[in-house]
Each structure stands twice: as C-alpha cells, then as structure tokens.
Amino acid sequence: xxxxxxxxxxxxxxxxxxxxxxxxxxxxxxxxxxxxxxxxxxxxxxxxxxxxxxxxxxxxxxxxxxxxxxxxxxxxxxxxxxxxxxxxxxxxxxxxxxxxxxxxxxxxxxxxxxxxxxxxxxxxxxxxxxxxxxxxxxxxxxxxxxxxxxxxxxxxxxxxxxxxxxxxxxxxxxxxxxxxxxxxxxxxxxxxxxxxxxxxxxxxxxxxxxxxxxxxxxxxxxxxxxxxxxxxxxxxxxxxxxxxxxxxxxxxxxxxxxxxxxxxxxxxxxxxxxxxxxxxxxxxxxxxxxxxxxxxxxxxxxxxxxxxxxxxxxxxxxxxxxxxxxxxxxxxxxxxxxxxxxxxxxxxxxxxxxxxxxxxxxxxxxxxxxxxxxxxxxxxxxxxxxxxxxxxxxxxxxxxxxxxxxxxxxxxxxxxxxxxxxxxxxxxxxxxxxxxxxxxxxxxxxxxxxxxxxxxxxxxxxxxxxxxxxxxxxxxxxxxxxxxxxxxxxxxxxxxxxxxxxxxxxxxxxxxxxxxxxxxxxxxxxxxxxxxxxxxxxxxxxxxxxxxxxxxxxxxxxxxxxxxxxxxxxxxxxxxxxxxxxxxxxxxxxxxxxxxxxxxxxxxxxxxxxxxxxxxxxxxxxxxxxxxxxxxxxxxxxxxxxxxxxxxxxxxxxxxxxxxxxxxxxxxxxxxxxxxxxxxxxxxxxxxxxxxxxxxxxxxxxxxxxxxxxxxxxxxxxxxxxxxxxxxxxxxxxxxxxxxxxxxxxxxxxxxxxxxxxxxxxxxxxxxxxxxxxxxxxxxxxxxxxxxxxxxxxxxxxxxxxxxxxxxxxxxxxxxxxxxxxxxxxxxxxxxxxxxxxxxxxxxxxxxxxxxxxxxxxxxxxxxxxxxxxxxxxxxxxxxxxxxxxxxxxxx
Numbered sequence: 001x002x003x004x005x006x007x008x009x010x011x012x013x014x015x016x017x018x019x020x021x022x023x024x025x026x027x028x029x030x031x032x033x034x035x036x037x038x039x040x041x042x043x044x045x046x047x048x049x050x051x052x053x054x055x056x057x058x059x060x061x062x063x064x065x066x067x068x069x070x071x072x073x074x075x076x077x078x079x080x081x082x083x084x085x086x087x088x089x090x091x092x093x094x095x096x097x098x099x100x101x102x103x104x105x106x107x108x109x110x111x112x113x114x115x116x117x118x119x120x121x122x123x124x125x126x127x128x129x130x131x132x133x134x135x136x137x138x139x140x141x142x143x144x145x146x147x148x149x150x151x152x153x154x155x156x157x158x159x160x161x162x163x164x165x166x167x168x169x170x171x172x173x174x175x176x177x178x179x180x181x182x183x184x185x186x187x188x189x190x191x192x193x194x195x196x197x198x199x200x201x202x203x204x205x206x207x208x209x210x211x212x213x214x215x216x217x218x219x220x221x222x223x224x225x226x227x228x229x230x231x232x233x234x235x236x237x238x239x240x241x242x243x244x245x246x247x248x249x250x251x252x253x254x255x256x257x258x259x260x261x262x263x264x265x266x267x268x269x270x271x272x273x274x275x276x277x278x279x280x281x282x283x284x285x286x287x288x289x290x291x292x293x294x295x296x297x298x299x300x301x302x303x304x305x306x307x308x309x310x311x312x313x314x315x316x317x318x319x320x321x322x323x324x325x326x327x328x329x330x331x332x333x334x335x336x337x338x339x340x341x342x343x344x345x346x347x348x349x350x351x352x353x354x355x356x357x358x359x360x361x362x363x364x365x366x367x368x369x370x371x372x373x374x375x376x377x378x379x380x381x382x383x384x385x386x387x388x389x390x391x392x393x394x395x396x397x398x399x400x401x402x403x404x405x406x407x408x409x410x411x412x413x414x415x416x417x418x419x420x421x422x423x424x425x426x427x428x429x430x431x432x433x434x435x436x437x438x439x440x441x442x443x444x445x446x447x448x449x450x451x452x453x454x455x456x457x458x459x460x461x462x463x464x465x466x467x468x469x470x471x472x473x474x475x476x477x478x479x480x481x482x483x484x485x486x487x488x489x490x491x492x493x494x495x496x497x498x499x500x501x502x503x504x505x506x507x508x509x510x511x512x513x514x515x516x517x518x519x520x521x522x523x524x525x526x527x528x529x530x531x532x533x534x535x536x537x538x539x540x541x542x543x544x545x546x547x548x549x550x551x552x553x554x555x556x557x558x559x560x561x562x563x564x565x566x567x568x569x570x571x572x573x574x575x576x577x578x579x580x581x582x583x584x585x586x587x588x589x590x591x592x593x594x595x596x597x598x599x600x601x602x603x604x605x606x607x608x609x610x611x612x613x614x615x616x617x618x619x620x621x622x623x624x625x626x627x628x629x630x631x632x633x634x635x636x637x638x639x640x641x642x643x644x645x646x647x648x649x650x651x652x653x654x655x656x657x658x659x660x661x662x663x664x665x666x667x668x669x670x671x672x673x674x675x676x677x678x679x680x681x682x683x684x685x686x687x688x689x690x691x692x693x694x695x696x697x698x699x700x701x702x703x704x705x706x707x708x709x710x711x712x713x714x715x716x717x718x719x720x721x722x723x724x725x726x727x728x729x730x731x732x733x734x735x736x737x738x739x740x741x742x743x744x745x746x747x748x749x750x751x752x753x754x755x756x757x758x759x760x761x762x763x764x765x766x767x768x769x770x771x772x773x774x775x776x777x778x779x780x781x782x783x784x785x786x787x788x789x790x791x792x793x794x795x796x797x798x799x800x801x802x803x804x805x806x807x808x809x810x811x812x813x814x815x816x817x818x819x820x821x822x823x824x825x826x827x828x829x830x831x832x833x834x835x836x837x838x839x840x841x842x843x844x845x846x847x848x849x850x851x852x853x854x855x856x857x858x859x860x861x862x863x864x865x866x867x868x869x870x871x872x873x874x875x876x877x878x879x880x881x882x883x884x885x886x887x888x889x890x891x892x
Contacts, residue, residue, distance in 0.1 A: 007043065009045060011043075012043055012044055012045045013045055014074075015034075015038055015043050015044070016038070016044055016045065016062060017069075017073055017074040018034070018074065019031050019034045019035050019038065019059070020063075020069065020071045020073065020074070021071060021072065021073075021074045021075060022034065023071055024071040024072060035059040036059075038059065039056075039058055039059055042056050044056070044057055044058075044059065044062055045057070045062065047061075078099060079097075081097075081107055082097030082107070083097075085107060085109075088111070089109050089110065089111050091104060091105050091109070092104040092105050093105065146477060149163045149164070161480070164478070166480055166481070166495045166497075166498075166502055167502070169481060169493050169502050169503050170502060170503050171543055172493070172503055172529075172541050172542060172543055173541065173542070173543075173546065174505060174539060174540070174541055174546075175214070175528075175540045175541060175542055175546040175549045176214045176539075176540050176546065176549035176552060177537050177538070177539050177554070178209075178214055178537060178538045178539075178540075178552065178554065178555075178556050179535070179536055179537055179554060179555045179556070179593060180199065180207055180209070180216065180536065180537075180538055180555075180556050180557065181199065181201035181202075181203050181205065181207070181536035181537075182201075182203045182536055182562075182593070182729065182730070183201050183202035183203040183226075183536055184201065184202045184518060184533075184534045184535070184536065185199050185200065185201040185202070185518060185519070185532035185533065185534075185536055185537070185538070186200065186201070186202070186226070186227070186228065186518045186519060186532070187199065187200035187201075187227055187228070187229055187230045187241075187519055187532070188200075188230070188519045188520065188521050188530055188531070188532045188538075189230045189231070189232055189239075189521060190211065190232075190521050190522075190523050190524065190530070191232055191236050191253065191756050192232065192234065192236040192524065192759050193236060193524070193756075193757060193759060194211060194523035194524045194525055194527075194528070195210065195211055195212065195756070195757065196208055196209065196210065196211060196217070196253075196755075196756045197209040197210070197211050197530050197538065197540070198230050198232070198239060199532055199538055200227030200228075200229070200230045200241055201226075201227055201532075201536060202226040202227070203536070203562075204221075204223045204224060204225060204226065204227065204243070205219055205220070205221060205223075205227075205561060206219070206220040206223075206227060206230065206239070206241050206251075207219050207220070208220070208253075208256075208755055208756065209538060211523060211528055211530065211540065212548060213548040213549055213551070213552065214538075214540055214548075214549045214552045214556075215552065215605050215606075216556045216557075216558065216590070216605075216606070217755050217756075218256045218583075218755050219558050219560070219561050219582075219588075220239075220241070220249075220251050220256060220582075221561070221563075221565060221573065221582045222249050222258065222261075222565065222571075222572075222573045222582070223241065223243040223245055223247070223249060224243075224245045224567075225243050225244035225245035225268075226243060226244045227241050227242070227243050228242050228243060228244060228268060228269050228270060228272075229241070229242045229269060229270070229271055229272040229273075230242075230272070231272045231273045231274050231285070232253075232274070233274040233283070233285075234274060234276065234278075234764075234767065234768070234771070235301065235758070235759065235764065236253065236756065236757075236758050236759045236764075237252065237253055237254065237304070237758060238250055238251070238252060238253060238259060238274075238304065239251050239253055240272055240274070240285060241272070242269025242270075242271075242272040242287060243268070243269060244268040244269070245268075246263070246265045246266060246267060246268060246269070246289070247261055247262065247263050247265075247269075247571060248260075248261070248262040248263075248265075248269060248272065248285075248287055248297075249261055249262075249571075250262070250285075250306065251583075252304070253755060253756035254754050254755060254756060254757075254758070255583060255751075255753075255754075255755070256582075256583040256755055257581070257583045258572055258573075258581070258583070259304055259306070260299075260306040261570060261571030261572060262285075262287070262295075262297055262306060262310070263571060264287075264293075264295050264297075264309070264310045264312065265287065265289040265291055265293055265295065266289075266291040266293070267289045267290035267291030267292075267293075267322070268289060268290045269287055269288070269289050270288050270289055270290060270322065270323060270324045270325070271286075271287070271288045271323075271324070271325055271326045272285070272286070272287050272288075273285075273286055273326065273327075273328060274286075275296075275328055275332045275335075275349065276328055276329075276330065276331060276332030276771045276774075276775070277328075277331075277332030277333065277349050277775065278301075278332070278768060278771055278772060278775070279352075281300050281301045281302045282298060282300065282301075283298070283299050283300070283301050284296050284297065284298055284299075284332075284349065284354070285297040285299060285306070286326060286328070286335065287310075288323040288324070288325075288326050288337060289322075289323065290322040290323075290324075291314075291316075291322075292314060292315045292316035292321045292322055292323050292339065293312055293313065293314050293315070293323070294312070294313040294315060294323060294326070294335075294337055294345070294347070295310035295311070295312050295313075296310055296311040296312075296349075296354045297310045298310075298311070311353060311354050313345075313347070313354075313356060315337075315339060315341075315343075315345060317341055317343075318341065320340070321339055321340055321341040322339060322340045323337050323338070323339045324338060324339060324340060324366070324367075324368045325337065325338045325367070325368055325369055325370045326338075326370065327370045327371050327372045327379060328372060329372045329376075329377060329379070329774075329778055330372065330373070330374055330375050330376070330771075330774045330778075331771060331773075331774030331775035331776070331777060331778040331779075332349060332771065332774075332775055333348060333349055333350045333775050333778035333779055333782065334346060334347070334348060334349075334372070334377060334379075334778060334782075335347040335348075335349070335354075336370050336372065336379050336381070336391075337370070338366075338367030338368060338369065338370045338381060338383075339366070339367060340366040340367075340368075341366070342361065342363045342364055342365055342366060342367060342383070342385075343359055343360065343361055343363075343367070344359070344360040344362075344363070344367055344370070344381055344391075345358070345359050345360075346358040346359075346360070346399070348782065350775075350778070350779045350782060357397070358397070358399060360391070360399055360401075362389060362401060363381065363383040363385055363387070363389070364383075364385040365383050365384040365385035365386075365426075366383065366384050367381050367382070367383045368382070368383070368384065369381070369382035369427060369428065369429050369430045370382070370430070371430050371431060371432060373432045373436040373453075374432060374434060374435075374436055375436060375774065376436065377392065377393045377778055377781060378390060378391060378392045378436070378453070379391050380404075380430045380432065380439050380441075380453075381430070382427030382428070382429065382430040382441060383426075383427055384426040384427070385426075386405070386406045386407065386424060386425040386426055386427070387403060387404060387405055387406060387427070388404040388406070388427050388430055388439070388441045388451075389401040389402065389403055389404065390402040390404065390439060390451075390453055390456065393781065393782070393785060394785075395785065396785065397782075397785040397786060402455075402456040403456065404439070404441065404449075404451050404456055406425035406426075406427060406441065406443050406449065407425055408449075408458050409458070409461075410458060410460075410461060423445060425443050425444060425445055426443065426444040427441050427442070427443060427444075428442045428443065428444055428468050428469060428470055429441070429442040429469060429470050429471065429472045430442075430472070431472035431473070431474055431482065432453070432474060433474050433479045433480075433482060433496055434474050434475055434476065434477060434478060434479040435479040436453060437452070437453060437454075437479065438450050438451060438452060438453055438459065438496055439451045439452075439453045440472055440474075440482055440496070442468075442469040442470070442472055442484065442486075444468055446463075446465045446466055446467060446468065446469070446486075446488075447461055447462065447463060447465075448461070448462035448463075448465070448469065448472075448484060448494070449461055449462070450462065450496055450499065459499070460496070460498075460499030461499070462484075462492075462494055462499060462501070464490065464492050464501055464504070465484065465486045465488055465490055465492070466486075466488040466490070467486050467487040467488035467516075468486055468487055469484050469485070469486035469487075470485075470486065470487070470518070471483070471484060471485040471486065471517060471518070471519060471520045471531075472484055473520050473521060473522055473529070474522075475522060475526050476522050476523070476524055476525070476526045477526055478526065479496070480495055480496050480497050481493060481494070481495070481496070481502070482494050482496055483520055483522070483529060485517035485519075485520050485531060486516070486517065487516040487517070487534075488514065488516070489506055489507040489508065489514030489515055489516060489517060489533075490504065490505070490506055490507075490517075491504070491505040491506075491507065491517055491520065491531060491541075492504055505541070507531070507533055507537075507539065509535055509537075512535065515533035515534050515535040515537060516533060516534040517531050517532070517533050518532055518533060518534060519531065519532050520532075527542055527543055528540060528541060528542035528543075529541050529542070551601075551602075551605065552605065553590070553592070553598055553602055555592040555593045556590060557590065557591050557592065557593065557729045558588035558589070558590065558591070558606075559588050559589055559590075559591045559595070559597070559729075560575070560582070560585060560588045561729065562729060562730045563575055563576065563577060564576040564577075565582075566579075584751065587606060588606065589603050589606060590602050590603055590605065590606055591729055592728075592729070593728065593729055594728030594729065595728030595729045595730075596728070
C-alpha cells in the first residue's frame with residue numbers, strides 16, 4: 001500500500017498501467033507528468049523486503065521489474081472483458097462492446113439488470129418520439145399498445161382519445177350467458193391475469209371459469225351458507241371467500257387445495273380483501289362482519305401460513321352495530337371502514353401491526369359504501385343520510401372532507417316538484433374514475449351523479465336506470481369510462497366526459513322476465529367484463545368474436561357440485577360419498593340443471609378429462625325414463641347382476657318418492673294451500689330418497705319462477721324451476737356413478753393440473769415495487785402530519801377542536817367547504833381554515849363534548865409513539881355486496 005494515500009494495491013497498479021498506456025501514444029508528455037506525480041505522491045506499488053516491510057520504488061525500477069507487462073496491457077484487458085461478459089449476461093446489441101455503456105449495455109451489468117426489458121410511457125416518448133421502438137432481442141413480448149399510445153400522447157404526436165375513441169366501446173357484445181349456480185350470485189372477481197373468473201353464490205359454491213371460452217375449471221366447496229365476498233391476493237396464488245356461516249375459507253389457486261379455514265367472527269362476513277401492504281414476507285387479509293369486528297389475518301407469503309388468531313378490533317358502541325364496508329388505500333397503509341352506527345373508522349398499518357388512528361362522525365346515518373382513490377390518501381364515503389363525502393388527510397392528522405349533497409341539481413335545471421322535495425335521497429354506491437378526477441355516486445332515485453373530486457362541483461347527472469344501482473365499476477385504464485348495473489337488469493357503459501350513455505344491455509331471460517345484475521368486474525386489460533345476476537347466470541361481454549364460447553352448453557354444472565360434505569373440528573371438509581378431499585376427487589363430468597350428463601363432446605370441455613376416452617363415458621352410465629319424464633342414472637359399469645338388481649330397485653324407489661312428492665305439491669297448490677311437503681312413512685330406501693329433497697330447502701331458497709301465478713310451465717332446462725319440481729342437479733349424490741373409469745394416469749394429471757396460472761415474476765416484481773413506493777409515500781405523509789403535532793404544540797392548541805368538522809382547505813389545492821356560501825371563506829393562521837360557525841350546527845355540540853376529548857387523547861397517544869418503520873405496499877379496493885343483502889332483507 002502507498003504510504004501517502006490509503007489506496008489499494010489494485011488502484012496503484014491501475015495508475016501504473018495507465019501511465020504505461022500513455023507512453024505508446026501521442027500523450028507522452030502527459031505520461032511523463034503522470035509518472036513524476038505518482039512518484040511524488042507514492043502511488044506506485046511498493047517493494048517488500050524479506051521482513052515484510054514496504055519500501056517505495058521509482059517508476060524506472062517498476063518498469064524494469066515488470067518487463068513482462070507490455071505498454072498496451074490495459075487495452076488488451078478491456079478488449080477481453082466484452083466477450084467474457086456477453087457469455088454470462090448478453091448485451092442489448094450483440095458484438096458491440098463499450099466501456100461507456102449504461103443499463104443493459106454497461107460493462108457492470110448483472111443478470112438481474114437484464115432479466116427483462118420494459119419501458120414506461122415516458123421512455124417511449126423520450127427515446128422514440130412516440131414511434132414504436134425497435135425491440136431488443138431479449139424482449140420476448142411486443143411493445144404494450146397502451147404504453148405506445150401513451151408515449152405518442154406525451155410527445156403531442158397523438159392523443160389517447162383519438163387513438164381509442166369512446167365509440168369503440170359500442171362494439172362490446174355479450175359473448176355468452178351461462179347458468180352455473182342454482183341461486184343468486186352476489187360476488188364476482190377476476191384473477192390478476194384476467195384469464196379466470198370467480199363467482200360466489202347463495203348456493204354456497206365458488207366456481208372458477210375461463211374468461212376466454214367460458215369453460216368451468218373447478219368448483220370450490222366447503223361453505224355451508226351464502227357467499228358474501230371474494231378476494232384474490234396480489235401474487236395470484238390464493239382466493240379467499242367469506243360467507244354467512246361466519247367463516248373465511250382460503251384455497252390455493254393452482255391446485256384448488258384448501259389452505260386455511262379462518263374462524264374468528266361471530267357474525268356473517270360483510271367484506272373481505274387482501275391488503276396491498278407488503279413488508280418482507282408479512283401480508284394481511286382483512287375481514288369485517290355483522291358482529292362489528294374488523295379482523296386482520298396475518299399470513300406469510302413464503303410458506304402460505306395463516307395465523308390462527310387475528311388482530312381484532314371490536315367496534316360495537318351499542319347493540320346491533322354492524323361493519324358493512326371497507327377499503328384499503330393504494331399503498332395499503334390506510335384502511336377505512338363504514339358501519340351502521342354512522343361512524344367511519346380509519347386504521348394504520350405502517351407501525352408493523354394495525355392500529356386505529358381516527359373516527360369520523362360527520363355522517364348522520366349508516367355508512368354502507370366507501371372507496372379509496374387509485375393513488376393518494378383520499379377516499380369517498382356514501383351514507384343513507386343522502387350525502388357523500390370526499391376525505392383527505394390534512395395537517396395535524398385531521399381528515400377534512402368535501403360535502404356532496406345528493407339533492408343538488410345542475411344549473412339551469414327546473415326546481416324539484418313538491419313530491420320530489422319530500423323524497424329522501426340515499427347513496428347506494430360510490431366510485432372513482434381511473435385518474436381520480438371525478439367521483440361517481442349512485443342514488444336510490446335511480447340516478448348517477450358525477451362530481452369533480454377536487455371542488456365537489458356536480459358535473460353530470462346520468463339517467464337510464466329504473467331501479468337501484470349497486471354496481472359502479474371504473475375502466476382499468478380509461479378514465480372516461482365507467483360501467484353501472486342495477487336491479488332493473490340494465491348494464492350501461494357511460495362516457496364521463498360528456499355524461500352520455502355509450503352502450504346498453506338489458507338482462508332479459510326468456511320466459512322469466514329480467515334478472516337483476518348483482519355484480520360486475522372488468523378484466524385488467526379492459527377487453528372484457530363479466531356480470532352475475534339473481535338467477536344464477538354468468539354473463540361474459542367483450543370485443544371480438546364469440547366463436548370460442550359456442551362449444552359451451554347453456555347450463556354448466558359438475559355432477560359433484562352439490563354432494564354432501566363431512567366437516568372436521570377445524571372446518572376442513574371431505575366428500576361424504578368418496579371420503580376424499582374435494583380437490584383430490586376424480587375428474588367430474590358436466591351435467592345440466594336437471595342432473596342429466598351432457599354428451600361426450602361437452603365432457604372434453606372439463607379440464608383434466610382430455611385423456612379420458614369418450615367410450616369410457618358412454619358405457620359407464622345407463623338411463624331409464626320413468627313415467628313422469630324423469631331420467632334416472634344407473635350404475636351398470638363393472639358390476640355384477642346382483643348389483644344391477646339393487647341399483648334398479650333403488651332407482652324405482654327413488655322414482656316413487658319423487659313422484660309422490662310432486663303429486664302432493666301439485667295437489668296442495670291446486671287447492672291454494674302452501675303447506676310444506678311431509679315425508680310419508682315408507683321403506684327405508686324411500687325415506688333416504690326423500691331426505692335430500694327436504695334437507696335442501698332450508699339451506700338455499702327454493703327456486704321459483706316468475707310465471708307461477710299464471711301456472712305456466714317454464715321451458716325445460718332453462719333458468720329457474722317451478723316450486724314443487726325437484727332440482728335434479730342437487731340429487732346427483734344419490735345415484736351418481738361410484739367409479740368413473742379414469743386411469744391412474746388421468747388421476748395423476750388431474751392432481752397436477754394448474755387451475756389458475758401465477759403472475760410472471762417480472763410483472764409481479766414491478767407491481768410490488770409500485771405498491772412499495774405508494775406505501776412509502778403514504779407513510780412519509782403520515783409521519784409528516786405526526787411530526788406536525790410533536791413540534792407545533794402551540795399552534796395546535798390555538799386551533800379550535802371544532803375544526804375537525806370543518807370542510808376547509810389549507811391552500812389552493814386543498815378542499816373547499818361546500819356548506820359555506822361563495823365568498824364567505826375566512827382564513828385562520830397558516831392553514832386558512834374555515835371558521836367553526838360556518839359548519840353544521842347540528843354536529844357542533846356532539847363534537848365539542850365527547851369527540852374533542854377523544855381526539856385529544858388520540859393525539860397524545862400518537863405523539864408518544866414516534867418510531868414507525870417504512871413499509872413497502874398498491875391496492876385495488878373491491879366492491880362490497882353485504883349492503884345489497886341488507887337492502888333486500890337478506891343480511892346475516
């Protein structure tokens with residue numbers, strides 16, 4: 001080492017090689033100056049004696065001692081680096097080696113840097129002036145069309161609205177309507193890739209469909225009551241379902257194996273969602289229920305282990321209070337919940353474990369819809385008091401709001417009539433557009449209202465629905481488009497800029513009137529959307545042709561869908577007939593709503609049955625037509641004559657039981673009575689045959705046709721069945737085949753199937769990076785407000801407590817108070833807060849008494865806890881369906 005400067009041996013050797021390289025070129029004078037400076041500063045490699053002591057050497061001595069080093073030694077080293085590096089980590093341009101390259105062409109690049117080439121919109125604009133770039137050879141996928149258009153828009157070459165006009169959405173058509181459930185379907189969700197659709201129904205089933213061709217991939221069984229909400233994790237590996245049976249079930253999406261049964265609620269689950277929060281391997285699943293509990297279930301992303309005991313918050317200030325809706329912020333640091341006690345509660349996850357940080361009491365009736373914006377800390381809440389409020393985190397950790405009054409009308413519109421003035425408006429659903437510029441609210445007078453999210457100005461009133469709307473779904477990337485659907489069976493696609501209807505569909509079911517649309521979701525790419533209705537249908541809409549859906553039958557059920565289950569003490573289930581876990585059972589076959597198997601050509605639509613020959617399906621089953629037209633399935637394959645006689649005898653008893661039940665029901669309905677059928681005494685086989693038909697009634701509502709009063713028989717195999725008719729698909733567990741003649745190879749292939757593919761590693765890393773960045777931003781914002789309290793106690797004492805109720809603004813970009821008249825805003829201190837006298841006087845007494853003391857204690861607690869770690873975390877807040885059940889009298 002050189003004595004004068006603490007440099008390494010490698011650095012001193014580099015200095016020497018540079019000077020030797022300069023001696024061979026035109027810079028010989030610079031080489032002489034460099035050699036003299038290296039000697040003066042003792043930067044040349046030293047000499048070691050036999051005792052290990054270092055001695056300085058002159059430049060000539062070093063040249064004489066290293067005669068094997070040529071003057072161009074450094075140049076030859078640099079030339080050899082390029083080919084060696086290209087073998088390990090290929091560059092963007094093969095054969096071109098530069099010491100000055102950057103990124104994928106840098107000589108310091110690693111395999112991680114060159115894993116995949118991706119550009120954002122600004123890269124397209126800056127590097128290519130809006131033109132599609134030349135793809136590097138290691139970029140497997142073509143440039144993303146949306147990003148190319150965005151690059152053109154940034155450079156002024158083209159605008160997104162001209163590339164993709166709103167009129168394009170007029171080409172979205174209904175691809176297929178599929179009957180896949182026996183009861184209303186309140187929940188629908190897409191996986192993160194958009195390739196799979198999940199539906200949760202009142203028949204206790206969760207089904208997985210293909211969004212490309214409508215195939216039924218799998219049925220997730222286990223719940224014993226209606227499904228209330230579905231949630232898919234951000235890794236696209238798990239799906240969670242909440243139910244009225246007070247449990248949450250989590251399944252693996254690759255194998256459909258059960259992962260966890262979470263039993264912590266004492267009431268029905270009302271909302272369920274995975275948190276965007278990500279810190280190491282720790283993740284959270286949130287659930288709320290009619291027991292007024294908010295539960296954070298912690299789980300590990302590496303080993304998929306869920307904690308048995310959640311982090312609970314019981315928010316029941318009085319009996320009967322229910323928590324009905326929830327929403328995460330885009331970074332996952334904040335959670336907002338609404339409940340029937342008119343209170344909004346806000347929780348914070350940045351401290352490592354969830355903590356409640358605020359309660360907002362501005363609403364005067366139950367808060368049953370809440371939604372965070374797509375970026376930032378703002379959220380909107382809707383209440384039955386006829387108002388919606390846009391909230392934002394303000395100075396001193398207060399949440400200020402803009403008031404949106406649902407009674408407001410557009411300028412120049414005729415005043416309300418006397419009858420309309422007595423109508424009390426209620427907010428049924430709220431939503432943001434994709435860029436968070438506007439807020440859309442659905443009102444119980446069947447109108448949709450579009451508001452400016454920064455000023456609270458009413459922009460448009462959208463008319464078209466004829467019943468209440470509980471579905472508002474923004475387009476995943478187009479801020480001009482939002483979809484709405486309601487109980488009137490109408491599905492509208494709206495242009496938010498013009499306030500006009502772009503596309504309309506009416507869910508008319510032949511012979512049964514219209515079906516109320518309960519839920520709707522867009523795919524992540526916006527090319528398709530899917531809806532569910534009150535009759536158990538799945539409707540798939542999209543661009544392009546419907547040819548991939550033509551092979552699919554109108555009614556799609558697995559013959560194992562409604563088989564009885566056995567439950568253990570932990571809540572896990574086994575199929576009662578086969579004593580196997582449902583995901584390990586042999587491949588099922590497709591049947592219609594009456595339980596009749598579809599022809600063999602349809603059976604090949606079942607994933608996992610491709611290796612089962614069609615001839616294995618046909619001779620396996622036999623069918624006997626009875627006198628009343630019922631088709632009874634018999635097990636005749638691989639059985640002796642004795643077994644055949646037993647099967648025929650049992651099927652005959654089943655025919656008699658079904659015929660007796662139908663005769664009793666018809667006789668009683670003919671006399672105008674609505675008595676429940678009573679099981680008559682009979683043989684043992686007859687009692688067993690009658691039991692399922694009687695047991696199915698309390699668990700799931702009877703499917704009744706709207707044409708009962710007219711005594712019109714619904715067409716066979718179409719939609720709902722008449723009261724008194726036997727639901728054939730529910731009886732499949734009585735006479736289903738005992739074996740399906742599947743080979744061991746088929747069973748192994750069925751077990752190794754991948755039902756839902758995972759998100760690509762590179763795509764997931766990018767998404768996780770975005771979530772982490774948003775989470776860090778939210779945490780910095782929260783800590784900044786927290787430090788405001790710590791270091792400005794005097795300033796906070798000067799502010800009246802009633803300012804919590806004010807709807808003010810801190811600067812030109814903050815919120816304005818809509819309750820004040822124009823020009824009456826009064827600024828106080830540096831925050832320009834509104835005077836407390838301009839606030840709602842009906843709420844001042846409540847705030848000045850209890851709430852002020854409560855907030856003061858909360859602030860003191862926050863100031864005591866200053867150490868908060870940064871957390872990485874994005875979020876997509878899901879729509880909650882429990883409020884619709886409450887509105888229709890179906891709440892748990």
